[in-house]
Amino acid sequence: MTEPRAMGRAGRIIEYLEEIVIALLLGAMTLVTFVNVVLRYVFNESLLWGLEVTLILFAWLVLFGISYGFKKTAHLGVDALLNVVGAPLRRGLVLLSCLACLAYGGLMMKGAWDYWAPFAGYERTEGRWFPTGFDExxxxxxxxxxxxxxLFCCEEFLAERFNYGEAYDKLPRFIPYVILPVGVLxxxxxxxxxSIGVLRGRRDSLIVSHEAEDDVAAVRVD
Known part of the structure; x- marks a missing residue:
């Protein structure tokens, strides 16, 4: 499979930061779970917020990892039809799948914003499929x-900015939920x-080929 592209210095820095974020999310999940197990079975105590934090971190890891999977061409897919057609038709089908993914991503972006916005005091978008404005x-x-x-910090700022001056007793939901629009974006x-890479011939597909195990192993090594 063709490499996605030769990255410049900025691209390598961004990729490095992405990998750090993914590693931190996974490490934080492991640490919170480990501490909670030790507290429960050794000291007969527990972190009341441990399970909820782990669920939040897992959601962040999944949604953040989806975009990283597209970048590394690590998503699995069915390519049986692509493997039995000629190169021109194969390219056309891949471009068609790119358009379908773009349409799907656009719909998800609207849905993600519309779900998250009320929790942050913002307005949903109008329009059933395409945003036509904001719903007052x-x-x-x-x-x-x-x-x-x-809530460990910024209590006064969050209360004044988002809750009409009323203090939050716990972490407001719009903070963990923000990964939904950010991850989809x-x-x-x-x-x-x-898709641009496919159009310019720098990559063959949006998914790994039918030799999935070898490709996934290669991604891990990279």
């Missing part, structure tokens, strides 16, 4: 908080980048 009737849900996760940008 959107109900402000910025007062919603997580169940157990404490990153995914959409990666799909656009991958």
């Amino acid at each position: 009737r959107t109900r402000d849900q910025a007062f919603y908080m997580t169940e157990q996760v404490p 990153l995914m959409l940008l990666r799909i656009i980048e991958a």
Whole structure:
């Protein structure tokens, strides 16, 4: 499979930062779970917020990892049809799949914003499929908080900016939920980048080939 592209210095820095974020999320999940197990079985205590934080970190890891998977051509897919057609038709089918992914990513972007926006006190978009403006009737849900996760900093700023001066007792939900629009936006940008790579002949597909095990192993080594 053709390499996605030769990265410049800025590209390598961005990729390095992405890998650091993924490693930090995975490491934080492991650490919180380990500490909670030790506290429970050794000291008969527990972190009340441990499970909720682990779930939040897992959601961040998955949504952030989707875009990284498009970048590294690590997503699995069915390419049985592509392997039995000629090169011109194969390229056309791959470009068609790029358009389908772009349409899907656009719909997800609208849905992600519309879900997250009320929790941050912003307005949903109008329009069933394509955003045609902002819905002023959107109900402000910025007062919603997580169940157990404490708020460690910025209490006054968050209260004044998002909750009409009323202090939060726990971490407001719009903070962990922000990964939804951010993750989908990153995914959409990666799909656009991958589609341009296919159009310019720098990559063959959006998915790994049918030799999935070898390709996944190669991604791990990289």
